[in-house]
Amino acid sequence: MNKKEYKKTVDQILPDDSLREKVWQGLGNKSSFFPKIKFSTLAFVSITILSVVSLNALLNSGIENKQFDQVKSSKMEKKVVSNEFKGFEEKVSKGNASADANLKGINDQENANKAYSSMDQAQGIFVPKFQLPAASSSKLGDSNKVLTLNSFVYNGKFYLPKNELYLEETMSNSAFEAIKGTYLGTTKEFRNRNFEESTDIREDGSNVENFSSNIQGNKIYTVKGYDPFYRLMVVGEGQNNNSYSMYECWNGINLSSGKDYFGNIYLENNVLYATWESTESFMGRLNQHHNLNIDQNFESFISSLYSTKPYLDSNQSDEDFKGSRNQIIIITLTMKNQVKEVFIISKAKKMIATENGFYFKMDGKEVERFFELLK
Amino acid sequence: MSFVFGPIKQDFNEKYDQYCKLIYKIAFIHLGNKADSEEAVQEVFIKLFSKSPVFSDSEHEKAWLIRVTSNHCKNMLRSFWRKRVTQPEDMSVYFGSHKEFENAQLIINLPAKYKTIIHLFYYEGYAVKEISNIMKITESAVKMRLKRGREMLKMELEADFNE
Known part of the structure; x- marks a missing residue:
């Protein structure tokens, strides 16, 4: 490939004409996301300020869930902008390859389903x-x-x-x-x-x-x-x-258990320090990390991961991403050898997800205890 | 009154005409399909109208959009919840010849960190120093990524003189 061929190829990547209207509508739907308002004149400000004040409470009511809007946007907005793919999405969600990281390279739906059916969750x-x-x-x-x-x-x-x-x-x-x-x-x-x-x-x-x-x-x-x-x-x-x-x-x-995964990356008694961040911070790359004490309680949590049960999370929905900001967090563990391990923990689903997409079901009490450590 | 809480259509149309293709192309080479690219365009415009800083000029604005688009696409790829199965879209319909379709596959197959750099250099015509400023990485990192990306695309070295 040469430069001319590169340009010629990329030249042909063009948005549909209909995208303009979809994006415009999307902006309208996200109207509560616009703190930067087009107040071009002071007169206009004075006319609208009363409305702004009165609507402030309404806008604020949406703020708590804003970070989850970010998380779920890839799911929600897809439905807005690309209805033509809805049929495929439905097939995938039934399939479902999304639960399993190691299916991620299998682009072929038939193969994905074949792989899925070969799993035995009881074992x-x-x-x-x-x-x-x-x-x-x-x-x-x-x-x-x-x-x-x-x-x-x-x-x-x-x-x-x-x-x-x-x-x-x-x-x-x-x-x-x-x-x-x-x-x-x-x-x-x-x-x-x-x-x-x-x-x-x-x-x-x-x-x-x-x-x-x-x-x-x-x-x-x-x-x-x-x-x-x-x-x-x-x-x-x-x-x-x-x-x-x-x-x-x-x-x-x-x-067969969390030990098969967490044991092979040697988490137990091997964490040098640990931090957690909200999904808002994680998705927005805000790096708002909070320290976790490496103490007996923390080690107890790590040990409990070894007895978690791997499962296929084939029923994900937008509902999974609703709730208060502390329902889903991301933890980053820096091991004694400086290698970092990142996990997602969902309080509501009692689940820990690994960086490469495995899901492990946690004991409910352990999840509660862990979220207590964040306070 | 809805315009009070959002962009004015005329402003939106101006920005859309100015930047949509730029954003869409960067998104497409990262994400490799139309649906995700459209979603990325939408999200980037939301950021533009809600979270952008005050720009000193249009080049500043363009650089910001490139960085935001690239980061947003990486975030989409980064998402733990993103589908692990790529939508098997018939990409061939976008390209006039089999050769171009193959080239597009090569471009999409590039690791994420090379894509934007290669695109800015070979398509948008930015110099290494400019890319360094836009992407907030060192010039030597830009050169290294250009070199690696070019090797992976088996690109001819004709453009080296412009670096």
Whole structure:
């Protein structure tokens, strides 16, 4: 591709004519979000000030739930702006692949449903092996699904980003050197990047060479203190040599209890410090972190995670995101080796969600006790 | 009276004409489908009319919008509740040739951190220093991301002289 081709391609990405009206209507629906009012003249202010005062109480009544509007907006607004996809959304919600992070690369609904049906919740959950989206015919219209996740293959298994943004993390040089393990290899071109080329690659990656990847040119290391079966690190190209991205393989395995997950990332007696933030802070990147004391109560909470039960959260709805601001929080744990682990805890659902999208049902009393720690 | 509590339609139309395509294109290359891109456009306009700072000029405003769009898209991708199954939209309808469709797939497949940088450089025509200011990252980071993104797109090096 050259610059001209890039421009020509992007030139063709254009919004529908109808979007203008949808956005305008959306702005109208969000009228209570507009503190910055177009008061262009003082006279206008004086005429409207009485109305503003009288409506202030009404506006304020919506403020408490404003942060949850942010959280749920991706669900709610989608219905406003894209009714044509409603049918698909309904299919997905019945499917439902959204509950399972390790289905996230499976763009194909049939595969997702197949994987879902293979799970046995009574025995925990079986996380199906990550598969490439099914190879399709070379007909243009059928080959439209894209492997949107960065990944690489090692020992026949797909490793996926610990978080979805592929954010590089950094730590001090000494901490970085302490966790950087053995050099395994460098990622190289992944032949399946375009579907038409994938017919000679098995969908489960079993015949893909080590380090085949769509993030070619990155060095893969083991992470000291972690089982390479679950976790490896990609050392990045940042200006410092101590930037990395954690990649994990939590597919093709059985999770029978929280211990199978939290135990393998060694949370117990291993947290150096912990903070929590509201969903408003998290989604808005406001970084309003509050410290959590690492004491006996906190360790008790961590221990309780080992006996949580993994489950498929296939019934998410907008209702899940309603409630007071403290019903859902995000906790960030900095481990003794400086690695960070992020979780969401929902008080209402008695649930803890991991960064890569697993859901674990918590004991009700433990949830209550944990939220007491926040006060 | 509804305009009292929201943007005036004329203001909205002006801003929409000025920036919609810019926002939509950035959103699309991040999110890879029409529905999410439309949603992103809507959210960014809400931010523009409700949370934007006072801009010194239109370039300042444009830079702010680029940053907000990029961050918003990353937040959408970041959302734990976001669907894990990408909508299998028939993207081919947007592109005139198979080659362009393939190029679009390559662009969408780029890791998030490279997308905006590549787009600003190759499409919007910003220089490295300008991108550094817009995205609030160092020039060397911009160059590194350009290099990596270009490698991943297998782009020719013709534009290096402009860096």
